[in-house]
Amino acid sequence: MFIFIARRLLFALALLFAVSAFTYVIFAALPSDPAALTCGKNCRPEVIAVNRVRLGYDKPIVVQYGQYLKGIFKGRSYGASEGVHCPAPSLGYSFRKHQCVTDLITRSLPVTASVALGAFVLWMLIGVGLGTMAALKRGRWPDRLATGFSVVGISLPTFFVGLLAIMVFVIWTGFLPFPRYEGITSNPAKWFMSLVLPWFTLAIVSASSYVRLTRNGILEVMNEEFVRLGLAKGLHRRTLIVKYVMRAALLPIVTIAGLDFAALLGGAVITESVFNLPGMGKLSIMAVNDSDLPILVATTLVAAVFIVIANAFVDILYGFLDPRVRSY
Amino acid sequence: MKSTKAIIGALLVGAFFVSACGSSGSGGSGSGESSGGRSGTDEGIKDGGTLFILDHSTGATNLDPQRIYTGADLGFLGSTITRTLTSYTPVAGKAGTQLLADLATDTGTPSDDVKTWSFTLRDGVTFEDGAAIVCADIRYGVSRTFAHEMTGDEGPLYATTMLAVEGEYPGPYTATADQQAAYEKAVECSEDGKTITFHLKNPVADFNYTVALLAFAPVPKAADTADKYTLKPVASGPFMIKSYEEGKELVMVRNPNWSADSDPIRKPHVDEIHWQFGLDESVIDERMIADAGDDQATIVYGGIQPENLQTVFDDAKFADRRTDGFDGFVSYTMINIKKVPCLEVRQAFWLALNREALRTAGGGPFTGEFADSFINPLLATDYTPGTVTEGLNADGTPNVEAAQAKMDAAKTACPDVYKHATEEGLRFDHGQSELWAKLISIWIDSLGAVGIKIIDNAIEPSKYYATINKDPGDLMRAGWAADWNNASTVVPELFTKEGGFNYSQNWEDAAYPAFSDKVNLAKAEVDRAKQAKMWQELNQYVLDQAWAVPGSFTKSQNLVGSRVRNAYQWLPFGWYNVGAIGLAE
Numbered sequence: 036m037f038i039f040i041a042r043r044l045l046f047a048l049a050l051l052f053a054v055s056a057f058t059y060v061i062f063a064a065l066p067s068d069p070a071a072l073t074c075g076k077n078c079r080p081e082v083i084a085v086n087r088v089r090l091g092y093d094k095p096i097v098v099q100y101g102q103y104l105k106g107i108f109k110g111r112s113y114g115a116s117e118g119v120h121c122p123a124p125s126l127g128y129s130f131r132k133h134q135c136v137t138d139l140i141t142r143s144l145p146v147t148a149s150v151a152l153g154a155f156v157l158w159m160l161i162g163v164g165l166g167t168m169a170a171l172k173r174g175r176w177p178d179r180l181a182t183g184f185s186v187v188g189i190s191l192p193t194f195f196v197g198l199l200a201i202m203v204f205v206i207w208t209g210f211l212p213f214p215r216y217e218g219i220t221s222n223p224a225k226w227f228m229s230l231v232l233p234w235f236t237l238a239i240v241s242a243s244s245y246v247r248l249t250r251n252g253i254l255e256v257m258n259e260e261f262v263r264l265g266l267a268k269g270l271h272r273r274t275l276i277v278k279y280v281m282r283a284a285l286l287p288i289v290t291i292a293g294l295d296f297a298a299l300l301g302g303a304v305i306t307e308s309v310f311n312l313p314g315m316g317k318l319s320i321m322a323v324n325d326s327d328l329p330i331l332v333a334t335t336l337v338a339a340v341f342i343v344i345a346n347a348f349v350d351i352l353y354g355f356l357d358p359r360v361r362s363y
Numbered sequence: 364m365k366s367t368k369a370i371i372g373a374l375l376v377g378a379f380f381v382s383a384c385g386s387s388g389s390g391g392s393g394s395g396e397s398s399g400g401r402s403g404t405d406e407g408i409k410d411g412g413t414l415f416i417l418d419h420s421t422g423a424t425n426l427d428p429q430r431i432y433t434g435a436d437l438g439f440l441g442s443t444i445t446r447t448l449t450s451y452t453p454v455a456g457k458a459g460t461q462l463l464a465d466l467a468t469d470t471g472t473p474s475d476d477v478k479t480w481s482f483t484l485r486d487g488v489t490f491e492d493g494a495a496i497v498c499a500d501i502r503y504g505v506s507r508t509f510a511h512e513m514t515g516d517e518g519p520l521y522a523t524t525m526l527a528v529e530g531e532y533p534g535p536y537t538a539t540a541d542q543q544a545a546y547e548k549a550v551e552c553s554e555d556g557k558t559i560t561f562h563l564k565n566p567v568a569d570f571n572y573t574v575a576l577l578a579f580a581p582v583p584k585a586a587d588t589a590d591k592y593t594l595k596p597v598a599s600g601p602f603m604i605k606s607y608e609e610g611k612e613l614v615m616v617r618n619p620n621w622s623a624d625s626d627p628i629r630k631p632h633v634d635e636i637h638w639q640f641g642l643d644e645s646v647i648d649e650r651m652i653a654d655a656g657d658d659q660a661t662i663v664y665g666g667i668q669p670e671n672l673q674t675v676f677d678d679a680k681f682a683d684r685r686t687d688g689f690d691g692f693v694s695y696t697m698i699n700i701k702k703v704p705c706l707e708v709r710q711a712f713w714l715a716l717n718r719e720a721l722r723t724a725g726g727g728p729f730t731g732e733f734a735d736s737f738i739n740p741l742l743a744t745d746y747t748p749g750t751v752t753e754g755l756n757a758d759g760t761p762n763v764e765a766a767q768a769k770m771d772a773a774k775t776a777c778p779d780v781y782k783h784a785t786e787e788g789l790r791f792d793h794g795q796s797e798l799w800a801k802l803i804s805i806w807i808d809s810l811g812a813v814g815i816k817i818i819d820n821a822i823e824p825s826k827y828y829a830t831i832n833k834d835p836g837d838l839m840r841a842g843w844a845a846d847w848n849n850a851s852t853v854v855p856e857l858f859t860k861e862g863g864f865n866y867s868q869n870w871e872d873a874a875y876p877a878f879s880d881k882v883n884l885a886k887a888e889v890d891r892a893k894q895a896k897m898w899q900e901l902n903q904y905v906l907d908q909a910w911a912v913p914g915s916f917t918k919s920q921n922l923v924g925s926r927v928r929n930a931y932q933w934l935p936f937g938w939y940n941v942g943a944i945g946l947a948e
Binding site: 066067071073074079080082083085086089130133134142144175198202203205206207209212213215216227308309311313317318321324325326 | 421422512515517543561589591593594608609610611612639640641642643645646649650653654656657823824829832833856
């Protein structure tokens with residue numbers, strides 16, 4: 036088992052390295068000139084040239100990438116006497132936002148984590164709950180209600196649900212104030228209020244597919260021979276469903292949910308934009324609009340890190356749950 | 364209006380001077396004069412409360428005084444945080460363009476044939492920490508403009524072009540002792556630290572307007588954090604920054620060390636200003652239309668979305684809350700004289716371009732009115748309707764017949780240029796955007812009707828000016844607004860070789876030397892009426908030579924919350940005097 040875990044972790048590290056290199060090269064190859072972004076309307080070529088050197092964009096791409104990696108472990112300085120320093124782990128400096136990218140990420144991540152965590156809990160409760168109800172009441176009105184919800188939820192784009200929620204609950208009825216994010220430590224009540232609508236928006240959209248997955252998973256397992264055997268042997272239906280059917284049916288769902296949650300930590304781009312939440316997704320969108328390459332590279336990398344970690348975690352978890360996979 | 368600015372690609376932005384003398388109205392937005400009903404008055408103001416600003420942008424363009432160049436930002440920061448030696452009268456209408464002493468005791472004393480200007484500081488002016496503002500703070504602030512790598516030349520560069528600094532001066536961060544001494548010789552401080560004297564290379568009759576720009580604002584050296592200063596500039600005005608988080612919010616509170624006794628310009632009413640960023644534009648509009656809760660105490664940075672303009676302007680219930688006015692910009696197309704040295708082809712281009720179709724595609728009459736000058740009508744002293752090329756249709760539709768006649772004349776007068784325009788094609792540089800993807804077909808079709816071939820060159824916006832600086836096309840799209848109430852910030856900037864934004868290379872034209880000489884005379888002219896006449900003639904000269912073709916006098920529309928008062932258009936900046944806004948109960 037130790038070798039299996041070590042192998043998976045090494046693979047995850049290699050994957051992260053590859054992702055970081057690939058991401059850096061992709062963004063470096065974009066037509067936007069990061070040095071030009073430090074320059075204003077007057078934009079004289081000589082100022083751009085000086086700033087290109089100052090930022091290290093005059094170096095070959097391999098050297099740039101090397102400096103970037105070095106900055107992660109040792110920190111990095113830009114410019115001479117009037118320059119700025121970003122301590123380790125430095126993910127670069129944004130001359131658009133005049134801040135170290137790591138500081139921006141550190142500030143955005145708790146917002147995204149707040150959105151992701153609440154929405155994840157909600158969508159799992161709604162998705163798995165409705166899916167289970169639909170499977171157990173197959174062909175009856177609860178089933179039709181749940182599958183109907185699923186179809187509607189899948190069909191509605193996130194931005195539409197979000198804007199509709201704002202219109203209905205904020206603007207038309209005034210039931211809720213317009214969401215303005217507050218940190219959980221500074222004001223827990225405001226933190227909660229600012230996230231209610233984003234949570235439900237994400238939950239409605241994301242839960243829909245989980246209704247389907249759960250329903251189909253449970254129905255499939257209920258057709259297995261061991262279920263019929265359990266019933267034939269007089270096992271209580273509720274015990275059978277909770278203890279055996281759900282356990283078997285939800286295993287693949289938990290795997291998918293883990294990856295979905297990790298992806299969400301990279302930024303719920305649309306939800307954060309609609310509700311003006313200053314999280315990773317919003318940061319990414321701002322970076323795209325501003326062609327702010329250091330932030331784009333960093334947010335992409337951070338998102339990739341979450342995915343890779345989640346993937347490694349799931350792999351290792353599977354190794355525990357099903358010893359047969361350890362040989363792969 | 365933002366969408367209009369997007370059409371231009373990447374507007375060059377100066378401070379605006381927006382006077383109430385709108386040009387003849389046409390289209391749905393009325394006369395083009397700014398109005399705001401009750402919200403523009405001080406009726407029922409009760410001191411206190413929080414003013415909210417909603418903004419689609421991700422953050423303030425800049426808060427560093429030496430890096431600010433957009434009119435709205437200059438007005439916002441100038442009325443709240445940052446004071447300058449001179450500023451403008453805080454009233455609506457043309458009276459608002461009247462220069463007043465701010466940190467200085469008067470509007471400056473010129474000498475040496477207006478090549479030297481002195482200003483004496485008031486008693487009792489302080490920064491937010493209570494430290495007295497002295498000459499050295501202003502001198503240090505101005506010196507930061509020279510640190511091009513740090514500022515990215517984002518702010519106006521008048522200090523670098525006007526001040527008589529001997530030799531190269533790289534700014535305060537990297538200057539040698541000799542370089543710093545040379546700078547301090549050009550910007551002198553008296554022994555008591557109360558008087559600052561600027562020595563200029565050339566006569567500048569309106570230099571006291573120049574120092575009203577925030578680029579001439581004081582910065583305490585000890586608090587300068589270079590690139591990061593923009594996150595927390597030190598306040599000298601009635602408000603100071605409490606917190607700023609890009610993408611979220613800028614919170615300003617009252618500056619306890621600001622004294623109304625030492626400030627004749629700012630009369631704040633609210634306790635706090637919360638500028639909220641990153642909001643969806645459609646949500647902003649819906650909130651402003653609904654006018655509920657805190658939104659009643661809210662103004663918007665940016666305009667009303669095109670799809671909501673009819674709703675707001677057709678319904679009388681918004682009369683007290685809506686404004687509509689020119690934003691001070693003129694959009695235009697610069698023609699590269701080096702590549703198109705043929706007047707007939709340039710005039711044919713102007714006559715054939717379907718300006719009405721372009722305006723309709725961009726949003727219709729709300730976006731602006733067809734321009735007949737590079738000087739905006741809002742520069743009332745300097746503007747006079749220009750005489751456009753003969754045959755140009757006033758309704759913006761193309762005059763194909765007249766354009767074809769010009770092209771026929773060009774065939775014999777300048778066959779090489781004719782061939783270049785009709786066979787090789789004219790490269791048209793513009794910023795890349797979704798709207799331009801639609802507009803370009805109108806350019807190609809309308810100019811193709813007279814045989815002019817257009818080669819579309821959409822440039823990634825962040826590289827636009829760097830690209831056309833290095834490799835200008837045949838035609839280039841741009842926009843401009845005056846930096847202060849004088850066309851000295853328009854004509855020389857756009858059409859002289861020394862100007863910061865001249866892409867026409869018109870100095871290659873035989874007609875240029877006479878033009879350049881007259882510009883220099885106009886810059887030094889101290890008789891304002893005489894100077895205005897000279898700018899009008901020079902503007903007409905450019906129109907006659909068709910070195911550039913004016914597009915539109917652009918407009919913007921806004922809606923404020925029902926409790927907002929004193930939200931008048933402050934003409935020097937084309938936006939509200941935010942620091943003076945109050946709230947009714």
